[in-house]
């Protein structure tokens with residue numbers, strides 16, 4: 268019966284980001300937060316596997332104390348407990364630091380057979396934390412997985428690569444990163460949300476880790492990716508469609 | 523110090539990285555080293571195209587994944603201390619780069635689209651974040667400075683006259699824990715969406731797979747190819763995966779992009795940012811695609827697309 272850990276990140280919702288076009292500054296103070304999109308697939312896959320084979324599912328997240336809001340959402344999706352590793356300095360971690368923190372927590376405290384991460388986080392989309400974590404734990408990993416099956420003490424997975432599909436087999440314990448098409452995450456109902464409030468959460472602080480997270484990748488700037496567009500609006504009437512076609516002809520983009 | 527290193531999964535990607543690496547090496551006054559996977563002929567090509575040294579990676583057993591090279595590569599990197607290490611951002615390349623960086627305990631810039639050296643000769647890398655809403659500039663504080671680079675970011679290096687270089691064979695890696703059971707190559711698509719002058723992209727606003735016919739007619743009249751959003755390719759499988767546009771898909775630079783039933787989430791827009799003209803059809807006047815469009819048509823695609831097709835037919839006399 269597999270003991271599964273699933274790692275998720277609480278991220279700014281990029282759809283709420285406003286941009287000042289002239290200065291290219293981002294306005295981030297009024298954005299909402301969400302569980303990183305593909306981490307919902309990671310949680311779902313862990314819960315499905317548990318439904319099929321028994322075992323346990325633990326959700327783990329690293330973030331600033333404000334990421335506490337995420338716990339109920341994450342737990343309502345099925346995991347039975349959560350590890351919340353938080354410190355005010357964990358707001359803007361780079362992938363190497365996140366992986367080091369996760370490794371430190373998992374090594375000392377958790378027994379596991381399988382770790383499931385998302386393909387990449389919605390904000391950084393570095394696609395690094397999963398494979399880095401596997402290396403730090405010294406376990407095999409499979410990235411870009413869209414099918415996952417438990418076969419005794421191994422897992423067989425399908426990886427979707429740019430030149431085709433690769434089916435591979437890994438001994439447990441192992442780590443996988445999953446693609447969004449591996450499943451459709453369930454929408455938690457009221458009952459699940461209420462139950463989530465009662466599930467255990469283990470708070471772990473920086474001091475408990477005995478770890479200094481050195482910076483290896485320094486962010487020297489973040490600027491909006493702007494685009495000059497005309498933003499002309501038309502309706503669906505014949506007249507309007509004709510105007511659009513005329514404009515496209517004038518632009519010389521159709522012939 | 524041993525200069526700039528490049529590792530590509532395939533020939534084309536290695537040549538692109540070589541080109542980028544040669545530029546950096548010239549500025550740094552150092553050498554370029556490439557990895558060749560199992561193929562002596564490739565090793566020679568890389569030298570002709572500018573590499574000073576090529577590490578020839580030994581053959582893998584059929585059930586060994588490419589990622590088994592990680593420990594071998596880490597060993598030489600530890601011995602030689604490269605300044606810069608560029609790896610192609612194919613799925614396998616991204617995994618290998620992250621694992622190499624973890625073993626070396628160094629930083630890694632993912633999917634960097636621009637590279638330059640600053641006044642201290644540090645590598646400055648630009649990459650997208652927040653789904654493509656922002657450009658993040660990063661600098662590695664550790665050595666080697668590592669970056670993955672998406673395929674086709676740079677032009678491939680070309681053969682130069684009178685090139686000489688050294689080929690060093692590396693041992694074949696021992697089997698790791700992962701076993702390949704089967705490889706199913708992707709059926710090669712004849713169409714390269716990145717070459718199309720006109721791309722008509724379908725999104726989830728298209729209700730049924732049969733309805734693609736309607737959009738295909740529009741594409742035909744406009745002289746274009748069909749593209750799509752990620753869910754159309756990856757969840758619904760209505761179009762091949764190399765047709766979806768965006769931060770994790772294809773980046774295109776056509777003259778004209780027409781989005782049909784595409785909401786215009788930033789991850790999709792990132793792939794069409796360089797289109798000359800963006801046109802969008804969406805029934806929701808608040809859809810984000812209208813913010814990114816030159817010509818936005820607010821309306822039901824099932825009414826608008828046939829009209830647009832007819833009108834184009836009329837004016838183009840097709």
Ligand SMILES: Cc1cc2nc3c(=O)[nH]c(=O)nc-3n(C[C@H](O)[C@H](O)[C@H](O)COP(=O)(O)OP(=O)(O)OC[C@H]3O[C@@H](n4cnc5c(N)ncnc54)[C@H](O)[C@@H]3O)c2cc1C
Pocket residue numbers: 304305387388389392653724725726727728750751752753754766767768769770771772782783784785786787788789790793803804805806809821822823824
């Ligand atoms: C890390 C990450 C990477 C991603 N990478 C990519 C990527 O590379 N490419 C990509 O495309 N997506 C990517 N996505 C997904 C992206 O966020 C969006 O979910 C996706 O682009 C939405 O696809 P869509 O527009 O087809 O569907 P939806 O968002 O569901 O939009 C459908 C639209 O159709 C309109 N519509 C419905 N019916 C009609 C009608 N009858 N007539 C006209 N309009 C109609 C609706 O108003 C709506 O705006 C990524 C997401 C993440 C988290």
Ligand SMILES: Nc1ncnc2c1ncn2[C@@H]1O[C@H](COP(=O)(O)O)[C@@H](O)[C@H]1O
Pocket residue numbers: 274275276277303305306309327328329330362365383384385386387388391392393394395396397
């Ligand atoms: N702060 C975090 N806490 C827990 N898991 C994380 C965190 N950041 C990233 N991950 C995991 O690592 C994956 C890849 O993240 P990234 O390398 O940032 O693209 C995510 O999909 C998560 O599964």
